[in-house]
Amino acid sequence: MxxxxxxxxxxxxxxxxxxxxxxxxxxxxxxxxxxARFDYSGLATGVLSGAIGREAASLDIAALAKVAEVAHHAxxxxxxxxxxxxxxxxxxxxxxxxxxxxxxxxVARDRQALSGQPGVWPVKPLANLFAFHSWLATEMARRARSPQVVIAGAGQTGFEVAAAVAGLAVRHGVTPRICVIGDAPGAWAPGRAGRHLRQALERRGVVFEMGEVVARTSSACQLGDGRSLPCDALVLATGLExxxxxxxxxxxxxxxxxxxxxxxxxxxxxxxxxxxxxxxxxxxxxxxxxxxxxxxxxxxxxxxxxxxxxxxxxxxxxxxxRWLSIMDLGDGTGLAMRGGLWSHGRAALWLKRRLDLGFVARAGRLRPGA
Ligand SMILES: Cc1cc2nc3c(=O)[nH]c(=O)nc-3n(C[C@H](O)[C@H](O)[C@H](O)COP(=O)(O)OP(=O)(O)OC[C@H]3O[C@@H](n4cnc5c(N)ncnc54)[C@H](O)[C@@H]3O)c2cc1C
The missing domain is CATH 3.50.50.60 (FAD/NAD(P)-binding domain)
Structure with missing residues (x-):
């Protein structure tokens, strides 16, 4: 063999x-x-916003390997x-x-070696994001106030994480306190979708600042231009490598x-x-x-x-x-993009859930000895 x-x-x-x-x-x-477990990224921000439970976004790899009769080292x-x-x-x-x-x-890019410091949450592995959800939900319930969240990175992931945290705040009845740091926010989206999305997030309380996070102290983060911003939690959405x-x-x-x-x-x-x-x-x-x-x-x-x-x-x-990409915006709507086309609304999120939950259900349904 x-x-x-x-x-x-x-x-x-x-x-x-x-x-x-x-x-x-x-x-x-x-x-x-x-x-032993696989976390599915398509549903990750749904877990972060509290719209779905973590179990729905995760597969039991040990069980699947057993059914497939494949030797598995967990x-x-x-x-x-x-x-x-x-x-x-x-x-x-x-x-x-x-x-x-x-x-x-x-993994999340980390040029400033910020990972591992207290209160720093890289978006990958996704288990981090799920732990961040638990921490945020506990803090929001305990203090009846949202911690100040700073998101380093204004790419698609930074926007989606901001939307999910805003969604979680609304679920807990607290005012979102979210700042996204990065250059050219929304430039990654087709046509006017980036500006549309940024305005939609600003209406929900998200603040955008140009710059780069270069360091973190216990209650603040430092930007490359010398500014200091209040920060209880720093999310690294700085790109994937x-x-x-x-x-x-x-x-x-x-x-x-x-x-x-x-x-x-x-x-x-x-x-x-x-x-x-x-x-x-x-x-x-x-x-x-x-x-x-x-x-x-x-x-x-x-x-x-x-x-x-x-x-x-x-x-x-x-x-x-060209490929379809749908963002979960944490408020019951999604932003669907394909090539230069885009559409924002409830139908986009409905389609995303259908595709993502369908993937997890199919992947979890193995025939013995497949
Ligand atoms: C917040 C967020 C939301 C996203 N949403 C979407 C989305 O909606 N749609 C989309 O298409 N993409 C999305 N992405 C991007 C997506 O996460 C990745 O492109 C996708 O997961 C890559 O799939 P993969 O099969 O390469 O690896 P993964 O799905 O990341 O799987 C890799 C697996 O390998 C395991 N592994 C890692 N290192 C080792 C090792 N040394 N030994 C053994 N096992 C290891 C990991 O535990 C993991 O289970 C999102 C990313 C983030 C951060």
Whole structure:
């Protein structure tokens, strides 16, 4: 048997779990190394705003691996010895591989090394965001007042987190106290959608400031231009980059430290290494971090791992040039965007919930020995 180690249970590897029988038929012994639970990003801000419970946004990976009859180590890979074909796991175990596939997502960019300080909440891993929800909800209930929240980053995630925190404040009957810091807020959205969204958030009490957060004290954060802003909680929505494990492989990486893969989803430098989702970038087809790319890449990844083991020709994955992105605005509405088109309203959120809850339900429904 060829030993295939799947590192991370991201969107693409969930598909591999669902088709583990095909891997076995091709002579692949699949072993999964991933935390016992998978948190689904499409529903993350819904959890943050209090609209849905955390259970709805999470999958039991240990149970899924059992049903799929895939050996599972409920931990993380901490280091990789590529030359020796061996993975080091966070629990100290060693695991040999013939083929290895990475689908380990991304982490929040942290150029000022703010993570780990008290009251600093990076948006990834999503477990942080869920812990932030619990802390905020407790504080809002206890003090009958919202803590002052500063969000570093005025990208799509910064806007969505601001909207979710505003939604949570309304649920608790307190006035939102939220400040978003970043340059060109809303410039990432098509046409006039960015300005429309910014105005909608300002009406809900969100304040926007230009600048960059460079340091944090116990009750304030410092901006690069010397200003100091009151801050009980600092959220890092500063963009996503590949986890450090990818850089440590010593293989070629692209922007944001993502592993450079060929259109066949194979490292451009090591044919034993495959990758999909946020931690990878397809040569010549760079795309932003979004779950949809892991989902769309999954069938090609499955076919190519089988082809690599059986020495058959590999398929080509072409990430789509346009994709639907729907933001949950925490007030019962959503903002849907595709290419240059956008639409704001309840229908957009209805569609988002339908797609996201549908994904989680399908991924959680494996047939025994699939
Ligand atoms: C607040 C927020 C909201 C978002 N909303 C959306 C949205 O609505 N739609 C959308 O398309 N995108 C959204 N995104 C982007 C989205 O999170 C990512 O693009 C998507 O999750 C990437 O999917 P993936 O399959 O690459 O990895 P992930 O879904 O991140 O899964 C990777 C898995 O690998 C595991 N892992 C990590 N390191 C290791 C390791 N060393 N060893 C083993 N396992 C490991 C992790 O625990 C995780 O379970 C959002 C992001 C944020 C921060």
């Amino acid at each position: 060829t030993r295939l180690v799947l590192v991370g249970a991201g969107h693409a590897h969930l598909h591999l779990l669902a088709h583990a029988g095909r891997l076995r038929e091709a002579g692949l012994e699949a072993v999964l190394v991933a935390p 931990t993380q890979v901490s280091a990789v010895d590529l030359a020796g074909g061996r993975l080091m796991l966070a629990d100290g175990a060693l695991l040999d591989f013939d083929l290895v596939s990475f689908n380990i997502g991304s 590949a986890p450090p494990l990818i850089g440590a492989l010593g293989l070629p990486v692209g922007a944001d430290g993502r592993l450079r893969v060929s259109p066949q989803m194979r490292s451009v430098a090591d044919p034993r290494v495959f990758a999909a989702g946020d931690c990878a970038v397809v040569d010549g087809a760079e795309r932003p971090a979004a779950g949809v790319f892991g989902v769309r890449a999954a069938p090609v990844l499955l076919a190519n791992l089988i082809a690599a083991a059986t020495e058959k020709p590999l398929k080509v994955y072409r990430p789509q040039a």
